[in-house]
Amino acid sequence: MTSWSDHAIWWHVFPLGFVGAEATAVPDGPIEHRLGRLENWLDYAIELGCSGLLLGPVFAAESHGYDTIDHFRIDPRLGDDADFDQLVAAARARGLRIALDGVFNHVARSFEAPAEWFRRGPDGSLETFEGHEQLVLLNHSEPAVRQYVVDVMCHWLGRGVDAWRLDVAYAVPAEFWREVLSEVRQRYPEAWFFGELIHGDYAGYVAASSLDSVTQYELWKAIWSSLNDGNFFELAYALERHELLLDTFVPQTFVGNHDVTRIASKLEDSRHLGHAVALLFAVAGVPSIYAGDEQAFRGIKEDRIGGDDAVRPAFPEKPDDLSPDGWPTYRLHQRLIGVRRRNAWLTRARTKVDHLTNQTLALRSTGEGNELLLLLNVSDDPCRFPVDASALTTAAHPENVTSPEDPLLIPAHSWSILTTT
Numbered sequence: 232m233t234s235w236s237d238h239a240i241w242w243h244v245f246p247l248g249f250v251g252a253e254a255t256a257v258p259d260g261p262i263e264h265r266l267g268r269l270e271n272w273l274d275y276a277i278e279l280g281c282s283g284l285l286l287g288p289v290f291a292a293e294s295h296g297y298d299t300i301d302h303f304r305i306d307p308r309l310g311d312d313a314d315f316d317q318l319v320a321a322a323r324a325r326g327l328r329i330a331l332d333g334v335f336n337h338v339a340r341s342f343e344a345p346a347e348w349f350r351r352g353p354d355g356s357l358e359t360f361e362g363h364e365q366l367v368l369l370n371h372s373e374p375a376v377r378q379y380v381v382d383v384m385c386h387w388l389g390r391g392v393d394a395w396r397l398d399v400a401y402a403v404p405a406e407f408w409r410e411v412l413s414e415v416r417q418r419y420p421e422a423w424f425f426g427e428l429i430h431g432d433y434a435g436y437v438a439a440s441s442l443d444s445v446t447q448y449e450l451w452k453a454i455w456s457s458l459n460d461g462n463f464f465e466l467a468y469a470l471e472r473h474e475l476l477l478d479t480f481v482p483q484t485f486v487g488n489h490d491v492t493r494i495a496s497k498l499e500d501s502r503h504l505g506h507a508v509a510l511l512f513a514v515a516g517v518p519s520i521y522a523g524d525e526q527a528f529r530g531i532k533e534d535r536i537g538g539d540d541a542v543r544p545a546f547p548e549k550p551d552d553l554s555p556d557g558w559p560t561y562r563l564h565q566r567l568i569g570v571r572r573r574n575a576w577l578t579r580a581r582t583k584v585d586h587l588t589n590q591t592l593a594l595r596s597t598g599e600g601n602e603l604l605l606l607l608n609v610s611d612d613p614c615r616f617p618v619d620a621s622a623l624t625t626a627a628h629p630e631n632v633t634s635p636e637d638p639l640l641i642p643a644h645s646w647s648i649l650t651t652t
Contacts (some may be wrong), residue, residue, distance in 0.1 A: 236394070236423045236443065237481075237578045239328065241519035242276040244269065245287035245489040247296050247634065248543030249522065252308035255294045266310040269319045272522075275550040279561065280568030283328035285396065285519055287489055294600060295539070296332075297398065298339035302383040319391040322432060330394035330423075331387055335380050336402045337366040348376050349595065360399070371407040381414045388419045395440070400426025405439035412441050424651055425483045434479040444517060447473065447482035454486055454510050455494065458503045461609055463592040467584050470514065470594070474582060475536070477515055481579055484516030486524065493523070493530040493542055495560075501527075502644040505563055505629055506607050509646050512571040513605040515580045522546070525564040526557030566627045570648055573626075576601055585618045591641075593618045604649040608641040615640045623649035 246252075251264035266289070276284060288296025289302040299342055305315050322329055337360040338344075350358040350368040360366040369376050384395060400408065412424055425444035428436060433445050434485035453469030456462075486507045487494045494507055504527065511518050523530075523544070547553060571577055574600040586593035590610035595618075596603045603621055608614045615637045625638050628647040641647055 235328070235421070236517060238575050239283050239423075239517050239570075240281045241283045241285040241330065241517070242279065242281040243287075243485070243519045243521045244272075244283040244521070245296075245543045246289055246309055247287070247306065247541075248489075249546050250309065251545035252306075254281055254537075254540075256292060256300075256306065256308060260307060263309045264309050264310045264314050265308065266305070266314040266318055267519065267590055269318055270526075271549040272546070273321055273325050273327060277325055277327065278565070279520070279525055280565055281520065282326070283330060283393070284322055285330040285332075285394075287332050288334060289331065290334075291414050293339045293341060293365065297334050297337075299334050300339050300342055302333075302379075303386060305529050316390065323391060329391065330396055331392050332385065332396045332398055333380075334398040335369065335383075336360065336399040337368050340365055340367055340368070342455070344379075345375070347373050348379075360402070371404055377407065377410055380411050381616060384411070384415045384422075385418055388415070393421075394423040394425070397424060397426040399464075399506070400442065400445065401428045401431060401436070405436055408440040408442055409642050422528055433482070434476055437480045442480075444483045446488075447484045447516060449473070449477075450482070450514075450516075451485055451491070454507050455497045458506055458609060459497075459499045461590045463587055463589060463607070463609075466510075466592065467587055470582055470584070473514065473516075477579060477581070481521065482516050484511055485519045485521065486511050487521035488519070489521065489539070489543055491542070492531070492532045493521075493528055495524070495527045496529045496531050500609075500644070503609060504560065505567075506609065508564060509605060509607070509627070510531065510594075511649060512567045513577065513594060513603055513648060514582045515578060515596070517578065519567075519573070520564065523622060525561050527560040528555060528557070537570040563629075567648075570603075570627050574601060574650060574652060577603065586616050591616070602651045606639070606641050606647045606649075608643060608645055611643050613640060613642050623651055626650040 250268050290299050291301040291306045292298050303481045305311055350370045352358055357367045423443050426442045426444040429448045450469050450473050457466035532542050580596040580598040582594050582596040585595045591614045592607045593616050594605045606616050626648045
């Protein structure tokens with residue numbers, strides 16, 4: 232990992248949805264200069280505590296952005312090169328990093344390239360991605376494809392981008408990424424690259440591919456599932472596996488993104504939203520917040536055409552136009568991100584279970600001579616945790632629930648964080 236990525240906290244935006252772009256691109260349609268609307272939200276992201284803007288697809292595509300037509304051109308529904316350059320400049324002026332979403336496993340059927348760039352079946356027909364007929368697979372054994380991806384990455388890194396998310400990395404041979412990144416890093420050694428992995432051997436894939444990180448879906452699932460089921464044993468097991476990953480790399484962590492049901496909808500008890508966010512910022516990883524989760528947006532992903540629409544909504548013109556109902560959740564995120572930023576060592580922290588029952592859990596994270604203790608209670612009764620906190624002070628908790636006389640007494644359905652700093 233690069234040195235700056237140890238301090239990265241990403242605000243993850245799906246641009247086409249965020250700006251209310253049309254669901255389907257119009258061939259040769261007019262350029263709609265919508266990308267600039269994101270500038271209205273940069274200060275909001277900074278005040279939240281984020282240090283980077285993780286953008287979903289921004290390149291010319293047929294519809295949802297993952298059906299790319301041209302990786303060198305901004306989607307006309309968002310704007311043009313000038314709009315992109317202006318957004319990067321505005322982010323840079325505020326100290327925000329920029330990450331782009333690179334879709335290099337598949338492209339749209341209208342993507343123009345030589346025949347050998349595409350994978351074909353025994354009958355000569357184009358192979359598609361997971362049955363989606365409009366998404367045709369690139370041939371990663373073709374040298375020209377590898378060079379194309381190198382050129383695309385370098386082009387946008389040269390335009391001020393700092394990092395790349397590599398979509399569907401799990402479907403691409405690890406050696407392909409190793410060859411691509413070897414070339415890209417020669418020119419941009421400070422760039423950071425993380426891939427989308429849903430399951431499998433995370434550490435093995437990182438080692439083989441030379442990626443800096445991959446998405447930690449196992450931890451994401453364990454967080455919401457353990458809270459819903461009142462089964463912290465599942466979370467404790469996932470954290471043991473998470474701990475092992477740190478021997479190889481630092482995972483990219485999240486409780487929400489553009490591909491999954493909103494965390495506020497996923498949790499069966501709204502009182503546990505703070506538990507989920509506290510977990511995200513109390514353990515190792517490079518965390519991201521999916522835009523809207525910090526306002527308790529709701530949305531359920533459905534397995535159908537257009538099933539992502541509910542989790543990729545349009546945002547108002549500026550933050551002042553948001554509903555007042557979401558601001559308490561925003562302030563909760565601010566407090567927890569503040570704890571994380573004051574304890575940047577948590578990116579690589581080692582976390583052990585100090586206390587465990589089905590509905591109560593104490594996690595002790597350590598690193599660089601520091602400690603953080605996270606206490607979680609999802610039971611219907613208060614719990615006094617039998618752990619040592621003599622050297623710690625309360626750093627964050629829900630408003631008006633923790634007794635300063637007894638910081639280890641955690642009310643029902645509540646949580647608290649104590650630290651040495």
